[in-house]
Amino acid sequence: MPIVVDQSTPEPEIAAFVDEIKRAPRRRGELVALLAERHPLYGGRGANAAVRLRGYILAAFESTGLPDAALPYVLGELESSRDAYVVAGAAKALRGLGVAPDAVTRYLLKAVENVTYVDDVVTFDSYRPDWPLPDATTALAEIFRTLSWAGTAAASALPKLDRMRLDTNTFSEATRAVIAEAIDNIRGETHESEAAYSSAGCECCTDVSVGTAAPKVAVVTSCDCCTNVATGSVQSNAAVAHVRESIVPMSVVFEDQHGQRVTYGEFFGDRPSVATFFYTRCNNPNKCSLTITKLGRLQRAITDAGFQGRVRTAAITYDPAYDLPPRLQAYGQNRGVAFNHDNRAFRTTEGFEALREYFELGVNFGQALVNSHRIELFVLDSHARIADSFTRLQWDVAEVLERLIAQFPENVRRLVER
Amino acid sequence: MDVAAYRQQYAAELAKANERRTTFRQELADAASRTRPTLGDPMRDAANAEDDLSAALEILELESVGLELRLAAVRVIGDAVPARPDLIGRLIAVVRNTDQPAALRTEALRMLQQASFLGPVFAPWRAEYFDTLRSVVEDPNLKLRRDAMRVLAQEKDEYVQRRLFDGLEHRRKPLVPVAEAIQLLAYDPHAEYFALLRNIAKRPPSRAAKLEAIRGLAADPSAVGLLHRIVADKAERRDVRTVAAVALQSLAPADFESLASRKILDEDDDQRLRATFLTALAHFASPATHARDTTFVDAVRRLKRSRGSNALKRAADRYISELGR
Numbered sequence: 001m002p003i004v005v006d007q008s009t010p011e012p013e014i015a016a017f018v019d020e021i022k023r024a025p026r027r028r029g030e031l032v033a034l035l036a037e038r039h040p041l042y043g044g045r046g047a048n049a050a051v052r053l054r055g056y057i058l059a060a061f062e063s064t065g066l067p068d069a070a071l072p073y074v075l076g077e078l079e080s081s082r083d084a085y086v087v088a089g090a091a092k093a094l095r096g097l098g099v100a101p102d103a104v105t106r107y108l109l110k111a112v113e114n115v116t117y118v119d120d121v122v123t124f125d126s127y128r129p130d131w132p133l134p135d136a137t138t139a140l141a142e143i144f145r146t147l148s149w150a151g152t153a154a155a156s157a158l159p160k161l162d163r164m165r166l167d168t169n170t171f172s173e174a175t176r177a178v179i180a181e182a183i184d185n186i187r188g189e190t191h192e193s194e195a196a197y198s199s200a201g202c203e204c205c206t207d208v209s210v211g212t213a214a215p216k217v218a219v220v221t222s223c224d225c226c227t228n229v230a231t232g233s234v235q236s237n238a239a240v241a242h243v244r245e246s247i248v249p250m251s252v253v254f255e256d257q258h259g260q261r262v263t264y265g266e267f268f269g270d271r272p273s274v275a276t277f278f279y280t281r282c283n284n285p286n287k288c289s290l291t292i293t294k295l296g297r298l299q300r301a302i303t304d305a306g307f308q309g310r311v312r313t314a315a316i317t318y319d320p321a322y323d324l325p326p327r328l329q330a331y332g333q334n335r336g337v338a339f340n341h342d343n344r345a346f347r348t349t350e351g352f353e354a355l356r357e358y359f360e361l362g363v364n365f366g367q368a369l370v371n372s373h374r375i376e377l378f379v380l381d382s383h384a385r386i387a388d389s390f391t392r393l394q395w396d397v398a399e400v401l402e403r404l405i406a407q408f409p410e411n412v413r414r415l416v417e418r
Numbered sequence: 419m420d421v422a423a424y425r426q427q428y429a430a431e432l433a434k435a436n437e438r439r440t441t442f443r444q445e446l447a448d449a450a451s452r453t454r455p456t457l458g459d460p461m462r463d464a465a466n467a468e469d470d471l472s473a474a475l476e477i478l479e480l481e482s483v484g485l486e487l488r489l490a491a492v493r494v495i496g497d498a499v500p501a502r503p504d505l506i507g508r509l510i511a512v513v514r515n516t517d518q519p520a521a522l523r524t525e526a527l528r529m530l531q532q533a534s535f536l537g538p539v540f541a542p543w544r545a546e547y548f549d550t551l552r553s554v555v556e557d558p559n560l561k562l563r564r565d566a567m568r569v570l571a572q573e574k575d576e577y578v579q580r581r582l583f584d585g586l587e588h589r590r591k592p593l594v595p596v597a598e599a600i601q602l603l604a605y606d607p608h609a610e611y612f613a614l615l616r617n618i619a620k621r622p623p624s625r626a627a628k629l630e631a632i633r634g635l636a637a638d639p640s641a642v643g644l645l646h647r648i649v650a651d652k653a654e655r656r657d658v659r660t661v662a663a664v665a666l667q668s669l670a671p672a673d674f675e676s677l678a679s680r681k682i683l684d685e686d687d688d689q690r691l692r693a694t695f696l697t698a699l700a701h702f703a704s705p706a707t708h709a710r711d712t713t714f715v716d717a718v719r720r721l722k723r724s725r726g727s728n729a730l731k732r733a734a735d736r737y738i739s740e741l742g743r
Contacts (some may be wrong), residue, residue, distance in 0.1 A: 013621065018596065037612075045610065046579070046608055046609050046610035046611075047606075047608035047609075047610070048574070048576040048579055048580075048608070048609070049610075051576070052576060061568065084545075085576070116541060117537070117541050117544070118536070118544070119541070119544055119545045120544070120545050120548050121545045121548060121549040129581065131552040131553050131577060132549070132552075132553045132666075133549070134551070138545045141544075168542070169503070169541075169542070170538060170541050170542060171541075171542055172542035172543065172545070172546070173542075175542070214556070224665060281607060281608075283574070285609065321639030321640070322637075322639050322669070324671070347448070352558075366608070366610035367610045367612045367613055367638070367640075368607075368610065368612050368637065368638040368639060368640060369607055369608055369610065371610065
């Protein structure tokens, strides 16, 4: 029976619950539910606590097996996180798959890029350990171990790995040893001698026996009752059409970067739009700062495509009490965002909870600040309803533009594009 | 000034200074000459080393060599790191070695902090460096502990934050005084210590702790009410009210301006504080908004001619001239 965890549950109890699941891998689905940023578990905690919890949960999947539903969370952390603990946990989690999908290599190499200059010593042997650590690893070591585990699926990484192995300026001797091992394994020059992982497929119909992964053994990972295949191609951040039955928050009041007020319905209600979320105190440059920078690029792409004035863009802060108009303006302008009647940055003056509910925002809050959030951008139709969403993974400007333009009838698209 | 000529002159001065500078080997030789010669004297041997770095490495961990020379050796090694990044490992080993004098370990840590600014060159050592810093968080030597904790806190490190909270919430013996713990946590607004800060602001163990707590609340929008009350409280100390005002101005500029305007005209309030508020309005408030409040502007004009303090009159003068821009 899953326990109820929420913001009042002490961290050691949550860790004990995770450890319990590690001993009973069939229950790993209960851990997946804890990964969503909006889960009450993360409410009221500091950012480091949120990171610690997520990293510890992710690392547990190495031994329980990684359910397909958890894969987007893992890839999102590898792609964008700069915290050594959670990246290490995500790298370990991937090894809970039966076989490595080819596409994971890109995410692992991106993770190397993200943590090379912020690598750190971590352990998952216990939660909140004291120093000195009896047994430790690093984020880079875990990433390279996962590349090693991926075997031939990571063959495309070999040129980069060969360069990294020789790079004494960037990687420590210990890390280069792990890289060398990964290269050897990928090339098939060495073989893992531990027991093969028998299955990491759907929990509804396969028994899971836990062992260390030996990806050269193909395993069954799909069944009729499951919708995704662990060995299939990893779903990239393709647009996911999302029909929301909940009420569109038309009366939410915004204040923009110049202090002008407008409601959600007034701004979004008569033409297709893009709404993305951020906050100025975000300390991960791969998330909010990059999101707003890309929003500027999207604005320029909209103009180049001839749709300026026909669509709107908005960056909405998660932190309305702190992100006052001057901060919104400075943040956007410093990142190349243009502000005008159709392109604005907003804070809510009332109704943030309605917004949070409608968009099912992937965000949570400590006592005063955001403590964790995902990347999220929404394409809205001309009635202000969500038409498409791009969440968790980095979105592509061209793809968003395509989905935005798709909100127009074909005759209008042809007229503009002519 | 002719820049090229200045550069030449500066380079010549540097070269002259270098000539006069004693090498580390010379320092060793001088020190050795003041002691009775013995066979296999490490100091004399090191003084004859090929270069200063070799000499420094030879005597670094020799207890028989005086501390000052060993500190100098650490600095020589630290200065050589850009060309020899492998020396970072030697410095880390000194910091970790609890048998070495605290002063030596502290100096090695200082050299490591210097080296950490080398960016990519330092990358291979970063994990080990942070592991080392955390291992000295409980060191008996306060300076070493503090220096390590400051670096960790600046990096928003989870472990040091946890230990600081443990001390502030009386779960473990505090590693540093309360005011310092708050300063260290303040490097990371995401540390979410605002409830603790509000408690400390209301029931401070020390004056310094109260100031730091209020300063930290500048990142907490829900503290606006508390900050407002502190600023408005004439019975509160001036420095506390000033810090609260700075925090309030950052969080709620309109609230601050409204409160400051009232305080400026309150003849029973602290004159220096009134001058400070007026200066703040002169520099940060919107002149257009204030120019419309003719009652306030006229009152400030009268302050210029009042029997108030010179500081208040100067602040009034500055405010009026900012309005006129």
